Amino acid sequence: MTSHEYATFLAGSANRARVVTALHEDGTGTVGSISDRLSMSRSTVHRSLRTFTEYGWTRRVDGTYRLTEAGELVLDAYETLIRTIEWVEEYEEFLTHLDDADGTFPIHGTTCANMVSATKDDPYRATTYIIDALTETSADRIRCITPIVSPLFADAARRLLDRGARIELIVSEPSLESAVQRSAEQQSPDSVAGFDLYSVPEDLPFGVTILDGERVLVSAFDDRGNLRACLDGKNPDFVEWATSTYETRRGESRRANVIPDL
CATH class of the missing domain: 3.30.870.10 (Endonuclease Chain A)
Incomplete structure (x- = not known):
């Protein structure tokens, strides 16, 4: 995959960004805890976390996920982009x-x-x-x-x-x-x-x-x-x-x- 495709995947769904943000804020999380926290279906959370792990953005240990350094960098860049767009609109x-x-x-x-x-x-x-x-x-x-x-x-x-x-x-x-x-x-x-x-x-x-x-x-x-x-x-x-x-x-x-x- 290209860098553009990685970025498109994250930006293509508000739910994916919410999952990454939840992990950043809580430090760790399971499919169940994130699902409850975000009032999101377990299947949606699981698909997102599975893909994030494939990309190297999250790491899974005994069913618990946490953001990797790469994941933190990706989230920071994504939030910067969102803030920039909001600023441009305002x-x-x-x-x-x-x-x-x-x-x-x-x-x-x-x-x-x-x-x-x-x-x-x-x-x-x-x-x-x-x-x-x-x-x-x-x-x-x-x-x-x-x-x-x-x-x-x-x-x-x-x-x-x-x-x-x-x-x-x-x-x-x-x-x-x-x-x-x-x-x-x-x-x-x-x-x-x-x-x-x-x-x-x-x-x-x-x-x-x-x-x-x-x-x-x-x-x-x-x-x-x-x-x-x-x-x-x-x-x-x-x-x-x-x-x-x-x-x-x-x-x-x-x-x-x-x-x-x-």
Whole structure:
């Protein structure tokens, strides 16, 4: 049999996965004990255990079964797959507009994260959510990566600077040049206290905002630069990914020569 056929066998029946999970949770089990525990027919349990033993996933000793190390690994991989599919279904809108995240996006690190997406009736819902988060935060240090330079977010940044927060912002050079052309005048990099602006040569596929290294907002944009969805979370893996992503971009950036007045 091929690896695909092994996987298809396990995934082809919810009962088979339940049998493996029961063995994992109880440590050992007999056909009768598992049948009673799962309210499943003995014949169904027996067929599953017999096949698992043939595959090397379980070991039988005097009528008692236990998972082998291989079985534990297979169960772990299966549960990871199920969690991934559940996550994809829950955050479909966010993933649809999240561009390349270097293949490192911590899907399971978004546990308990709040997802906000734009709707037909409220196309600015995600934008409003991020602005409110920035306006209401008590964070003293805000680090951001953004594909766009928007006056809406500039207003929120002014409020943060006015209360003494420090902001580091990384944008793409094309976005910065466009913002400079739109602004009525420009300021020198040292003229705005607490604000450091950096640029990277290439376009940025998504936005990241880190509030005091404790809370992260990841924003996804459509092809026209419209903010479509935002994921807000505090999971340590999520924060670690965002921090690593920011630091990588920061290492590639250079300080802007001018700050556009938006």
